[in-house]
Amino acid sequence: MGMKEYIEEAESALLHTYNRYQVVLDRGDGVYLYDTDGKKYLDFCAGIAVFALGYQDKVYNDALKNQIDKVIHTSNYYYNVPAIEAAKSLLKASKMDRVFFTNSGAEAVEGAIKAARKYAYLKDGSTDHEIIAMEHSFHGRTMGALSITGNPKYREAFQPLIGNVKFATMNDLESVKANITDKTCAIFLETVQGEGGIYPATDEFLKGIREICDEKDILLILDEIQCGMGRTGYMFAWHKYGVKPDIMTSAKGLTAGVAGGAFLLNKKVADNSLVAGDHGTTYGGNPLAAAATNAVFKRFDELNILDNVKEVGDYLFEKLEELMNENEDIIAHRGIGLMQGLEFKIPVGPIINKCMDNGLILINAGTNIIRFVPPLVITKQNVDDMLVILKKSLA
Numbered sequence: 001m002g003m004k005e006y007i008e009e010a011e012s013a014l015l016h017t018y019n020r021y022q023v024v025l026d027r028g029d030g031v032y033l034y035d036t037d038g039k040k041y042l043d044f045c046a047g048i049a050v051f052a053l054g055y056q057d058k059v060y061n062d063a064l065k066n067q068i069d070k071v072i073h074t075s076n077y078y079y080n081v082p083a084i085e086a087a088k089s090l091l092k093a094s095k096m097d098r099v100f101f102t103n104s105g106a107e108a109v110e111g112a113i114k115a116a117r118k119y120a121y122l123k124d125g126s127t128d129h130e131i132i133a134m135e136h137s138f139h140g141r142t143m144g145a146l147s148i149t150g151n152p153k154y155r156e157a158f159q160p161l162i163g164n165v166k167f168a169t170m171n172d173l174e175s176v177k178a179n180i181t182d183k184t185c186a187i188f189l190e191t192v193q194g195e196g197g198i199y200p201a202t203d204e205f206l207k208g209i210r211e212i213c214d215e216k217d218i219l220l221i222l223d224e225i226q227c228g229m230g231r232t233g234y235m236f237a238w239h240k241y242g243v244k245p246d247i248m249t250s251a252k253g254l255t256a257g258v259a260g261g262a263f264l265l266n267k268k269v270a271d272n273s274l275v276a277g278d279h280g281t282t283y284g285g286n287p288l289a290a291a292a293t294n295a296v297f298k299r300f301d302e303l304n305i306l307d308n309v310k311e312v313g314d315y316l317f318e319k320l321e322e323l324m325n326e327n328e329d330i331i332a333h334r335g336i337g338l339m340q341g342l343e344f345k346i347p348v349g350p351i352i353n354k355c356m357d358n359g360l361i362l363i364n365a366g367t368n369i370i371r372f373v374p375p376l377v378i379t380k381q382n383v384d385d386m387l388v389i390l391k392k393s394l395a
């Protein structure tokens with residue numbers, strides 16, 4: 001079948017919750033994807049900041065194949081070796097103390113909310129605690145995650161959501177302070193906002209929040225689902241700031257292609273929140289997903305991924321600054337490492353479509369922002385190639 005026929009079939013079978021780009025992707029190789037008609041694309045999306053190692057990394061693929069031939073799934077009622085190894089690596093890399101594996105980012109966020117509420121409940125026995133989240137944040141589509149997602153359009157039709165959530169303005173400490181009450185149990189934010197338009201937290205803001213949290217025993221929860229796992233050139237974005245969260249979420253690059261996620265806790269919260277019977281998952285941390293995480297950590301070491309992200313990320317930053325200065329439709333450029341955004345005066349949908357025609361995959365973050373979240377193994381040459389296509393598409 002040709003792409004057109006595939007797309008017609010998809011549109012008559014799948015629930016229409018996405019306005020998809022008109023392409024059927026078929027296979028990947030390195031930093032390239034191919035559609036079912038054989039057309040090649042340079043991929044600066046990486047499945048939305050997921051495919052950190054690029055496609056067909058042999059070590060990663062072999063690790064999955066080996067695990068498939070051993071056992072794919074058992075249950076969290078039993079221990080399994082890949083999950084034990086993944087937990088050890090993740091705790092070491094994150095500097096947190098305990099981990100709970102999930103199937104997705106949203107599920108990690110749900111767990112983080114539950115842990116925070118339970119922590120507060122154990123302190124005072126009351127059940128009316130409040131969470132402060134940020135405007136323009138994105139934490140996922142399940143009801144809890146949606147409740148703290150700062151986009152009214154995503155929330156509106158699904159009310160009532162979980163209650164007692166207040167929204168503050170990212171990088172405005174006063175707006176956070178104004179929302180704090182003696183019921184506040186957690187402040188929840190992305191260290192670098194992704195979906196909302198690539199807004200990194202400022203140093204001052206994150207440090208200020210940490211101080212407030214310490215003073216009032218409020219939990220700081222950092223969502224590192226998109227900005228974590230090396231994306232910023234640091235293993236987790238908060239390492240750059242030196243501001244440690246009490247709870248942290250991870251997903252996307254954590255398993256880099258198969259479904260997976262995690263929430264992590266410091267000792268204080270781990271010892272005073274969820275206990276046996278409070279929380280669970282059928283698939284989370286299963287041997288296949290854990291094998292993926294183990295392969296990711298192995299490849300991060302072998303390929304010096306963090307160094308590559310810093311180096312190529314800086315190069316990308318320079319080049320996008322140049323592009324912004326040349327093009328008057330571009331009004332801002334933000335980001336860290338291989339998580340960057342260009343904000344336009346105009347909607348970027350048509351530009352992204354043009355790039356696809358010309359063999360480059362990019363995604364937006366909001367109507368006017370193009371997001372650059374390529375595989376973490378890209379080279380400066382890939383950046384140059386991307387720019388040639390982007391400039392041609394802008395012309």
Ligand SMILES: *Cc1c(COP(=O)(O)O)cnc(C)c1O
Pocket residue numbers: 104105106107109138139140141190194195223224225226227251252
């Ligand atoms: C993608 C994302 C999520 C949701 O993850 P899913 O795996 O899609 O549920 C949550 N938070 C952030 C910051 C994300 O980028």
